[in-house]
Amino acid sequence: xxxxxxxxAAAALTSALxxxxxxxxxxxISGEVKKIDEAAGKITLKHGPAKSLxxxxxxxxxxxxxxxxxxxxxxxxxxxxxxxxxxxxxYTVTKLQKSK
Numbered sequence: 001x002x003x004x005x006x007x008x009a010a011a012a013l014t015s016a017l018x019x020x021x022x023x024x025x026x027x028x029i030s031g032e033v034k035k036i037d038e039a040a041g042k043i044t045l046k047h048g049p050a051k052s053l054x055x056x057x058x059x060x061x062x063x064x065x066x067x068x069x070x071x072x073x074x075x076x077x078x079x080x081x082x083x084x085x086x087x088x089x090x091y092t093v094t095k096l097q098k099s100k
Contacts, residue, residue: 029053030099033078034060041068043093045082053084053091064092074098 031047046060063084065071070093074080079099084091 028081028083031080031082033074033076033080035062036071036074036076038068038071041065041071043071043074043096045080045093047082050084053086061091064090065096066092066094070096 029047029050029052031045033043034046035044037043042062042064044060044062046058048058049056064087074096080096081099082093082097083095084093086092
C-alpha cells in the first residue's frame with residue numbers, strides 16, 4: 001500500500017509541475033522595443049497577443065516598468081520577451097529580457 005501512495009504522489013507532483021510550466025509559458029509575451037523613456041520609467045512595446053493580460057490582438061502599448069534598471073539592458077529595435085501585470089496605475093512590465 002505504501003508503494004501505491006508513493007507512485008500516486010509522484011504522479012500528482014509531475015502533473016502539477018507540468019501544469020505550472022505550461023502556465024508560465026503562457027505569461028511570456030513576445031515583442032519589440034519601440035521607445036524607451038528612462039526618466040519616466042516607461043517602455044513602448046509592439047507585441048503580439050498577450051493572453052495573460054486578456055489581450056487577444058497584437059498592439060503597441062506604453063508600459064511602466066517595475067525595475068527602471070531593466071531599461072538599460074535593451075535598446076530600440078530589440079526583440080524581447082516580457083511579462084506584465086495590470087495594476088491600479090496601468091500595465092507594468094514585471095520581467096523583461098532580450099529574445100535569443
